[in-house]
Amino acid sequence: MGVQGLASFLDKHQNIYREVRFGRSRLLVDGCNLNYLLYFSSGLDQNHGGEYAAYVTLVESFIAALRSCDITPYVVLDGGSDVTDKKLETAAKRREDRIRKAHEAAASGRTMCILPRMAELVFIQTLARLQVPVAQCFAEADQEIAALASEWRCPVLSNDSDFFVFDLPGGFLPISHFHWREVRQSGSRSSVSCRRYYTSSFCSFFGLRRQLLPAFAALAGNDYVKLRGIDWTRFVQAGTGTEACGRLEGLLCWLKGLQESRGPLEVLEEALGLLGDLSGDKRELLQNLRLGMEEYQLGRSALSRFFLHGAPPEFPALEQEAGLVPGWMLLPVTQARLSGNVLDVLRLLRMNLGFGIETQELPSANQTSRPLRQVMYGLLLGKDRSSPVVEFDRAGLGPISVPVEPTFTRTSQRLRLDSLPQVALSDRLNVLLEALGVTQESLRLLPPQLQLPAAVSCYWLQTAQPPPDLQRALLLGMSNTPRSTAAFQNKSGIQKVDVDVSHAFSQWQACLKDAAQLNQLLGLPLPEPDVSRLYQGTLVHQLVHRMRSGGKLKTVLRSDRPSEELYRSLLSVVRRIRTRRTRQTRQKAATRRQQNPPEPSADLQRLFLQDEETESEARAAVAMQEELRLQEELLQVRTRYRTKERSNRSKNPDLARKEECRGRDLL
Structure with a gap:
């Protein structure tokens, strides 16, 4: 979801964070967030369609840095869309923004943070090869990550500002302050320098009751709730000494000034009172604010059993969706081996x-x-x-x-x-x-x-x-x-x-x-x-x-x-398939002409084209002969590839068995 402007607001109040050396722990990783931030912060080319080999090296380095500090990452990915359509307006706006940025990048050559099409699959494939535990949720991952982090009492790594609101016993580690390239060793232990955040620090710093923190997030506005029409800056107290007196600070000042007896729902109703008479719209706004606040309430984790025992979560289907998703799909979707x-x-x-x-x-x-x-x-x-x-x-x-x-x-x-x-x-x-x-x-x-x-x-x-x-x-x-x-x-x-x-x-x-x-x-x-x-x-x-x-x-x-031989193999196969499909197209055209004889003028035109067609056919025949001559060379390439593959399998039988079972396990 994301609370609008909260991350940049907290960067101006850095005393909220604790500077720590992190190591020897489980770590819940927001996979989609990490995928974007790793690629965009690396300086890799974006405008030519992606530098995937270099990106693999980057992901490998990141995982190696964690493991050198005895950090065990568990990566959680977003799956399908929210069926309630709460985020439909936000999704449409983001699509429009991506389209505009993609055009500007193509027209000007500027870097506009457009993630290459295959980056997510490369990310998932690399994690699988490195045997990093990965789970894909059935919908958005934020709540599942927070619920599991609360159960395991370990921190979350992400840059999503929603994790500033979830009450996590192990805290929250913003990726932008997670210096994984600078692993330091002290004695026999290695660690990563980072900043850890706790909701208790936030509430203490701003004098906010902890039970009102979800109400603050809903009123501040996120991807689901957009409350327009209240000028929160008018509630900023004079002489606070803060660097910026903006919307979020004004909201926090207003909340701090409320009586301690006010509960979260009463706070929402009082906030709507600031908008004046909204008649029927007021009830709908209140319902949306309540739903936005409930997004931060954590239940039991659906992923713990999967990570520990390999069992997929039950599908939370609504009654009208019964039978739409077959049971065999749940495991490959959760394993991220089937797209959300x-x-x-x-x-x-x-x-x-x-x-x-x-x-x-x-x-x-x-x-x-x-x-x-x-x-x-x-x-x-x-x-x-x-x-x-x-x-x-x-x-x-x-x-x-x-x-x-x-x-x-x-x-x-x-x-x-x-x-x-x-x-x-x-x-x-x-x-x-x-x-x-x-x-x-x-x-x-x-x-x-x-x-x-x-x-x-x-x-x-x-x-x-x-x-x-x-x-x-x-x-x-x-x-x-x-x-x-x-x-x-x-x-x-x-x-x-x-x-x-x-x-x-x-x-x-x-x-x-x-x-x-x-x-x-x-x-x-x-x-x-x-x-x-x-x-x-x-x-x-x-x-x-x-x-x-x-x-x-x-x-x-x-x-x-070897690259030359492989290139010739690929080129020969592609040419042969194109020749066959061209021949099929001509045969279909000839059949259509037989079934629908052309007019005399068309027959006359075909006479003039006959020499050109004959010449083209002759060139195709020569090309086919050349391709046939290369077939033996192609077979040798394939034989060498299989010999190398058998050798690798004999050296690592466990990996071979996993690869053989990969397709069967999917279904």
């Missing part, structure tokens, strides 16, 4: 879409991957409940709501969501491949980890508008090792963002994200790729610039033989 977006589709028939760096003149990149989402909607809702799903997207600089119909592939039309775990792997794989328009045979020569990215790239090349010509740069960046990438980047400066190139790669990332979510829903019929190795924004933009300016890419290919 599926809950929004099932419960609210909505989908919140992200935004890349795009200008208002270009269409939303989300349009390219909409057919993939439609297949996912069909799986989630089925034919019996095939209602449109409202997607929150953009048109120009304005947010829009688009009703999108679910669709079904040849295989998915006979599947049911509640029995999806029992569906044969081959059928689940067919649903994914049919949605992407590729065949299993076309991908078989690639290493398993690259099959989904290759299929997504083929889908992107066929559906993106305008049609991209950037596949060589994308595949080259995808196949390069960190060593060869670093060697290239040291020789090339970062060019100004090309808006069209950025938009094309934003479309590819939208396709990858939606294909990955569909793959997760189907129980990973294709291995989930390590996203951090697939896309490095500045690198692929530099490769495009070099190609278009007449530069050669041989220097990149020569730097690393």
